[in-house]
Amino acid sequence: MSDRSNDQVLPEQPGDGSEGQARAGRRRSAGSRLWHGFRELVMIAATALVISFVIKTFIAQAFWIPSGSMENTLVYGDRVMVSKIQAGAFDVDRGDIVVFEDPGGWLATSPPADRGPFMDRVFSVLEFIGVAPVSEGNHLIKRVIGLGGDTVACCDDEGRLTVNGEPLDEPYIYPGDEPSSVEFEVQVPEDRIWVMGDHRSNSRDSRANDDGSGETGSVPRDHVVGQAFVLLFPLDRITWFSVPETFAAVPEVAP
Numbered sequence: 326m327s328d329r330s331n332d333q334v335l336p337e338q339p340g341d342g343s344e345g346q347a348r349a350g351r352r353r354s355a356g357s358r359l360w361h362g363f364r365e366l367v368m369i370a371a372t373a374l375v376i377s378f379v380i381k382t383f384i385a386q387a388f389w390i391p392s393g394s395m396e397n398t399l400v401y402g403d404r405v406m407v408s409k410i411q412a413g414a415f416d417v418d419r420g421d422i423v424v425f426e427d428p429g430g431w432l433a434t435s436p437p438a439d440r441g442p443f444m445d446r447v448f449s450v451l452e453f454i455g456v457a458p459v460s461e462g463n464h465l466i467k468r469v470i471g472l473g474g475d476t477v478a479c480c481d482d483e484g485r486l487t488v489n490g491e492p493l494d495e496p497y498i499y500p501g502d503e504p505s506s507v508e509f510e511v512q513v514p515e516d517r518i519w520v521m522g523d524h525r526s527n528s529r530d531s532r533a534n535d536d537g538s539g540e541t542g543s544v545p546r547d548h549v550v551g552q553a554f555v556l557l558f559p560l561d562r563i564t565w566f567s568v569p570e571t572f573a574a575v576p577e578v579a580p
Contacts, residue, residue: 386406386550386551388407388424394529395522396524396527405422405466406555406557408551408553409551418568419471419568420571422553424465424550425466428545430534432465464550470519470521471488472519474515474578479504479508493572493575497523499524499527503525505521507532509532509537513539514539517544519539530542531544
């Protein structure tokens with residue numbers, strides 16, 4: 326009869342702790358996968374926000390239409406995408422629809438929408454990074470009628486608006502509106518644009534802000550944010566904007 330050594334190695338038996346260690350390892354592995362997945366989602370979201378901010382700052386930005394001054398081309402609540410490239414390397418042209426900063430005193434002072442402190446901060450952040458369309462502040466949207474050096478007048482014998490003597494056929498004007506109920510003739514100063522709303526009887530545009538010189542009613546080019554190139558929402562009204570054919574006949578001003 327032989328003695329058994331105290332250091333004898335015995336087969337593993339159920340309940341000796343090895344299964345618990347395996348379960349703990351699996352839990353750690355699952356936790357690690359969850360953490361890596363969460364980190365990747367955060368990185369993707371952060372990258373998307375950075376891309377959105379860069380696009381909004383340098384390429385394009387969404388805007389919400391807060392009034393009826395551009396009906397029926399644009400109506401209250403429409404969302405448009407505005408290209409900022411046209412405000413820089415490429416320039417705006419007659420007939421373009423542009424968003425610009427208030428040159429001073431065009432917009433009536435009105436209290437901002439009150440969504441509550443928390444939601445106001447949320448919307449401010451979303452607008453800043455370009456996720457939400459800009460709906461407030463000091464921006465306006467109108468159609469470019471004349472460029473620097475152009476002579477814009479209304480009206481000719483047939484009641485039409487003219488640019489450099491060329492009458493405009495304006496199918497985009499709100500049904501029933503006249504090209505202008507106010508007679509005027511101005512020469513647009515250099516580095517400025519003359520803008521008017523499509524709903525002429527409901528638009529405080531260059532006409533309403535000018536003193537007859539063309540200076541106070543025109544918009545400095547460096548105030549132009551960009552050109553509206555597509556109506557994004559509502560979906561049943563998606564439209565790509567182009568320059569109306571009538572502006573092709575407008576003669577250029579001799580330098």
